[in-house]
Amino acid sequence: xxRVTQPEKLLSVFKGAxxxxxxxxxxxxxxxxxxxxxxxxxxLQLLLRHISRESIKGFTADLNKxxxxxxxxxxxxxxxxxxxYYCALNTGNQFYFGTxxxxxxxx
Amino acid sequence: xxxxxxxxxxxxxxxxxxxxLQCTQDMNHNYMYWYRQDPGMGLKLIYYSVGAGITxxxxxxxxxxxxxxxxxxxPLRLELAAPSQTSVYFCASRGPYSNQPQHFGDGTRLxxx
Numbered sequence: 143x144x145r146v147t148q149p150e151k152l153l154s155v156f157k158g159a160x161x162x163x164x165x166x167x168x169x170x171x172x173x174x175x176x177x178x179x180x181x182x183x184x185x186l187q188l189l190l191r192h193i194s195r196e197s198i199k200g201f202t203a204d205l206n207k208x209x210x211x212x213x214x215x216x217x218x219x220x221x222x223x224x225x226x227y228y229c230a231l232n233t234g235n236q237f238y239f240g241t242x243x244x245x246x247x248x249x
Numbered sequence: 250x251x252x253x254x255x256x257x258x259x260x261x262x263x264x265x266x267x268x269x270l271q272c273t274q275d276m277n278h279n280y281m282y283w284y285r286q287d288p289g290m291g292l293k294l295i296y297y298s299v300g301a302g303i304t305x306x307x308x309x310x311x312x313x314x315x316x317x318x319x320x321x322x323x324p325l326r327l328e329l330a331a332p333s334q335t336s337v338y339f340c341a342s343r344g345p346y347s348n349q350p351q352h353f354g355d356g357t358r359l360x361x362x
Contacts (some may be wrong), residue, residue: 151289174347186339188350228291232347235299236307237282241291 148240165229252355272340
């Protein structure tokens, strides 16, 4: 079975503090992993994907196959980072989403 | 470039009624998806399509039907609405490669009373 786990439903950090949103996956094949973000009153949109190894809006995520994790990190959180974040696993034709983490950055 | 467009944005149905949620995309994407999002449950895949004329079940297909007669359109049909189908429904599309992201519509908020 393919599954994505985001253990934190809610996460609050102060502005300027580091933030880490956890994502663990279960998949026997080679995973394609993504982070999606949904800002208030906006549609779900791609934040970053593991294959690009990129930094978007200061966020990075490293795929750790040994720990089957794809945690999202940012060294200094900003108020505009407050949003809902979803980790997603693509197994070819299907995507599996985690339950999401609501991040609040406190001014 | 509109991307993925869903209609309607909101709808209230009575138990037993039927309706079709519309989804269209203008990016010439082969892959299209329908998800439902329940509070605290993330997105669950209902149906997906890898191209015109081809559809397949996702995790939670019961009570729904889809068709894909064109590349652009992927309507989702509820035949006999039930309260358990109260949810927010999202349509998405994707290009041909597995490392490409999905593009989402704004969602349809559906209530069954």
